[in-house]
Amino acid sequence: MFSSVYSENPLLAHFRRLEEELDEIFGGATPWTGGIRSLPPGTFPAINVGATEDNVTVYLFAPGIDAKKLEISIQQNVLTVSGARELPRDDAATYYRQERFGGEFRRVLSLPDDVDPDRVEASYRDGIVQISVRRRESAKPRQIAIR
Amino acid sequence: MTSATKVTTQAASAGDGKQSLTNAAPTTGIRPSVDIFESADGITLQADMPGVAKEGLNLRVDGANLLVEGTIGIVPDQKMSALYADVRSTLYRRSFVLGNELEAGNIGADLKDGVLTVRIPKRPEHRPRKIEVRSS
Numbered sequence: 594m595f596s597s598v599y600s601e602n603p604l605l606a607h608f609r610r611l612e613e614e615l616d617e618i619f620g621g622a623t624p625w626t627g628g629i630r631s632l633p634p635g636t637f638p639a640i641n642v643g644a645t646e647d648n649v650t651v652y653l654f655a656p657g658i659d660a661k662k663l664e665i666s667i668q669q670n671v672l673t674v675s676g677a678r679e680l681p682r683d684d685a686a687t688y689y690r691q692e693r694f695g696g697e698f699r700r701v702l703s704l705p706d707d708v709d710p711d712r713v714e715a716s717y718r719d720g721i722v723q724i725s726v727r728r729r730e731s732a733k734p735r736q737i738a739i740r
Numbered sequence: 741m742t743s744a745t746k747v748t749t750q751a752a753s754a755g756d757g758k759q760s761l762t763n764a765a766p767t768t769g770i771r772p773s774v775d776i777f778e779s780a781d782g783i784t785l786q787a788d789m790p791g792v793a794k795e796g797l798n799l800r801v802d803g804a805n806l807l808v809e810g811t812i813g814i815v816p817d818q819k820m821s822a823l824y825a826d827v828r829s830t831l832y833r834r835s836f837v838l839g840n841e842l843e844a845g846n847i848g849a850d851l852k853d854g855v856l857t858v859r860i861p862k863r864p865e866h867r868p869r870k871i872e873v874r875s876s
Binding site for chain 2: 639643645646649650652655657680683685687692693717718719720723
């Protein structure tokens with residue numbers, strides 16, 4: 594009688610399993626989703642990584658943080674970002690939902706091997722931390738002339 | 741009752757085919773994480789919407805329905821290809837049903853560093869009153 598309250602909708606459970614299996618098939622082999630340092634989906638902050646010929650850019654979706662307290666370091670191609678997000682709670686109020694992340698976070702990313710750790714730029718805008726790392730010249734695709 | 745009360749209205753730029761940070765179909769919105777709490781004079785909603793600037797925010801009250809919508813405004817280099825993406829949409833969308841005791845026409849909103857704060861006041865007659873006990 595109470596089973597419908599406690600057990601998850603079986604259809605949703607099927608979808609979730611399907612999603613996990615698809616991730617396994619398409620994402621399992623990449624260093625991102627299957628990487629030894631990868632974190633479970635939903636970990637704060639969410640991350641997107643994009644690349645061009647000239648640089649690799651990491652976007653951290655970290656709203657409402659104090660960017661000055663963010664620690665970003667890079668050693669060769671391993672980028673580490675750590676910080677904290679303080680969520681002041683109103684003790685007099687009644688909370689209905691507390692879904693937002695609060696506390697310390699740390700993410701470690703292994704970027705492509707050809708990034709230059711001496712040429713990194715970081716900025717913070719509208720809750721997104723953008724870290725851009727230049728790629729080495731030697732790694733760029735070159736046109737080879739036939740003599 | 742009355743027609744839609746627009747708190748802030750901006751043309752939704754989600755479907756204009758611009759190259760975006762996430763390369764995803766703009767119709768599948770992300771459900772932003774929220775905190776919701778109530779005090780004596782109203783309800784406060786805080787939503788995490790990283791990447792949304794004031795121009796990309798669409799906050800709307802339609803009858804008893806509060807719609808929170810925002811488009812990520814950071815547009816990366818055209819030549820960029822995604823190596824990895826946790827965030828696969830540029831649109832945040834979530835809606836809430838407001839109670840009748842709330843003043844939907846008097847909502848205040850603030851957006852800072854990707855965090856949206858919405859304050860929905862209670863109608864004065866619904867604010868708690870202390871009931872005096874008369875002693876004889």
